[in-house]
Amino acid sequence: MRTDKDNDIVIELDNVHKHFGDQKVLNGVSLSIRAGTTTVIVGASGQGKSVILKHMLGLMQPDSGQVRVFGQNLAMAGKKGLRQIRSKFGVLFQNVALFDSMTIYDNVALPLRERTAASEDDIRRQVEEKLAMMGLSDHGDKFPAQVSGGMQKRAGLARALVLNPEVVFFDEPTTGLDVRKSNEIYRLFFETQTQLHYTAVIVSHDVPKIFKLADYVTLMANGQLQGCMSPEAFQLSGNELIREFVLETMGPIYSSETEELQSYETP
Amino acid sequence: MKIIALLGRETLRTLETLGRFGMFLALSLYCAVTPPYKVMPIVRQIRFIGANSLFVIMFTGLFTGMVLSLQGYYTLTKFDSVGFLGAAVSLSLIRELGPVLGALMVIGRAGSAICAEIGIMRNSEQIDALECMAIDPYRFLVVPKMVAGIIAMPLLTFIFDVIGILGGFLIGVELFGVSAGSYFHGMYSAVVWHDIEMGLVKSLVFGLLMVWICSAKGFYLHKERDGGFGAEGVSRTTTSAVVIASVAVLVWDYLISAILL
Numbered sequence: 001m002r003t004d005k006d007n008d009i010v011i012e013l014d015n016v017h018k019h020f021g022d023q024k025v026l027n028g029v030s031l032s033i034r035a036g037t038t039t040v041i042v043g044a045s046g047q048g049k050s051v052i053l054k055h056m057l058g059l060m061q062p063d064s065g066q067v068r069v070f071g072q073n074l075a076m077a078g079k080k081g082l083r084q085i086r087s088k089f090g091v092l093f094q095n096v097a098l099f100d101s102m103t104i105y106d107n108v109a110l111p112l113r114e115r116t117a118a119s120e121d122d123i124r125r126q127v128e129e130k131l132a133m134m135g136l137s138d139h140g141d142k143f144p145a146q147v148s149g150g151m152q153k154r155a156g157l158a159r160a161l162v163l164n165p166e167v168v169f170f171d172e173p174t175t176g177l178d179v180r181k182s183n184e185i186y187r188l189f190f191e192t193q194t195q196l197h198y199t200a201v202i203v204s205h206d207v208p209k210i211f212k213l214a215d216y217v218t219l220m221a222n223g224q225l226q227g228c229m230s231p232e233a234f235q236l237s238g239n240e241l242i243r244e245f246v247l248e249t250m251g252p253i254y255s256s257e258t259e260e261l262q263s264y265e266t267p
Numbered sequence: 268m269k270i271i272a273l274l275g276r277e278t279l280r281t282l283e284t285l286g287r288f289g290m291f292l293a294l295s296l297y298c299a300v301t302p303p304y305k306v307m308p309i310v311r312q313i314r315f316i317g318a319n320s321l322f323v324i325m326f327t328g329l330f331t332g333m334v335l336s337l338q339g340y341y342t343l344t345k346f347d348s349v350g351f352l353g354a355a356v357s358l359s360l361i362r363e364l365g366p367v368l369g370a371l372m373v374i375g376r377a378g379s380a381i382c383a384e385i386g387i388m389r390n391s392e393q394i395d396a397l398e399c400m401a402i403d404p405y406r407f408l409v410v411p412k413m414v415a416g417i418i419a420m421p422l423l424t425f426i427f428d429v430i431g432i433l434g435g436f437l438i439g440v441e442l443f444g445v446s447a448g449s450y451f452h453g454m455y456s457a458v459v460w461h462d463i464e465m466g467l468v469k470s471l472v473f474g475l476l477m478v479w480i481c482s483a484k485g486f487y488l489h490k491e492r493d494g495g496f497g498a499e500g501v502s503r504t505t506t507s508a509v510v511i512a513s514v515a516v517l518v519w520d521y522l523i524s525a526i527l528l
Contacts, residue, residue: 056396057395057398057399058398059395059399082400083403084401086398086399086400086401087401089400089401091396091399092399093392093395093396094392095391095392097391097392097393097395097396098393099388099393099396100391110400110402111400111401111402114400114402114407115400115401115402150401159400169399249352
């Protein structure tokens with residue numbers, strides 16, 4: 001999966017702090033995400049993974065610290081600047097956030113209708129292409145409530161990708177799906193990323209499955225990100241919190257597995 | 268000491284809410300007057316707020332006119348002035364009852380739906396999704412409703428007035444035997460352009476108030492849940508939006524009357 005990718009930093013969090021009332025959720029979070037890579041943020045529920053994502057999307061402002069996207073500080077970008085940055089984003093929300101009063105076709109067509117001057121014929125061509133990519137060609141005229149959770153996720157992914165974004169955010173993309181449907185979402189993610197070369201930021205606790213797709217993994221715990229490393233290094237990390245997380249989610253790593261993991265490490 | 272702290276907290280909270288609502292109105296109006304302009308979403312909202320409210324407006328207007336005529340006839344006979352029945356009914360409807368009752372009916376029917384719709388969109392991250400897609404939620408969600416409210420409310424008020432006057436005619440002329448000529452002549456001689464202007468100004472303001480308050484309450488559901496989360500939060504916020512919008516209509520009714528009289 002890991003290749004010689006562009007090393008440009010697309011998103012950078014610099015010592016970000018955030019609290020809600022008395023609760024400190026982010027306590028000096030720093031992270032750099034490089035173009036074309038897949039970075040996975042893992043961690044237990046309620047640790048602030050989605051809060052990090054919302055900061056990257058500009059939906060939340062940090063109490064202190066900076067969030068820079070494409071080199072621009074989001075806090076200083078202004079409404080217009082923020083819209084320009086977001087025009088390069090695609091987002092798959094945890095609960096999909098499809099517009100339930102619109103058909104799946106109209107949901108996918110919405111960004112094209114609102115953000116481009118494309119003709120209806122052109123929009124139809126692009127939407128049908130994305131729906132076909134997601135295996136939803138026969139379901140475009142249905143409303144989100146009329147299709148399964150897996151189909152809703154695929155429709156959400158089609159909407160996120162319809163403008164060929166540079167960065168795609170996935171907030172718990174497989175929550176509520178069974179194993180088969182989860183695998184389907186991961187397969188679609190892999191295929192579309194190979195095809196469209198976008199940078200991916202995934203918030204997930206689907207361990208260890210998500211490690212197969214990741215270039216970098218980081219753990220959110222105690223208000224901070226615990227390193228950012230390859231999945232193999234993550235599983236062998238000496239960091240106490242990471243070791244504990246790996247043990248809780250994957251069980252103990254035995255010596256034979258350690259050797260296998262070490263063989264993946266690049267020299 | 269606790270009372271002072273509570274008072275301070277509540278004052279700050281109220282100021283914050285007023286500021287938020289003020290910004291919401293300013294941003295919505297700015298988006299409404301700047302391009303790109305999209306007609307179809309406005310037409311769809313005029314259908315929802317206006318056309319779909321027709322039945323309730325006609326029904327309410329008819330019975331309001333009928334009861335005005337009934338009470339008016341009873342009062343005017345005491346002063347031997349039944350000839351003023353048409354004037355009393357029409358002036359009451361055009362200046363006060365048409366705009367106010369029409370607005371209250373539309374708030375109950377469409378305002379509550381607007382608040383619930385936007386509130387559910389906030390709860391299910393659909394508004395966040397719009398922002399992440401670089402689509403302005405004010406322009407996409409609020410402006411069509413606001414423009415439609417401003418267009419639809421005067422039209423609904425006009426229909427309310429006409430049906431109310433006919434309701435008054437039914438009771439006064441058909442039931443109590445007041446002469447039709449006297450009913451309409453009284454109306455014709457009493458109603459002047461200033462009365463119609465007052466009704467028009469009120470209905471325009473009420474249309475804006477309804478959409479503003481109901482949309483903003485739904486839009487900021489996450490910031491002022493009125494004591495509830497999820498479905499309960501939507502339900503409480505909707506109730507609160509309807510109450511605040513209705514009270515605002517009555518307060519502004521007095522203010523506009525006081526200014527324009």
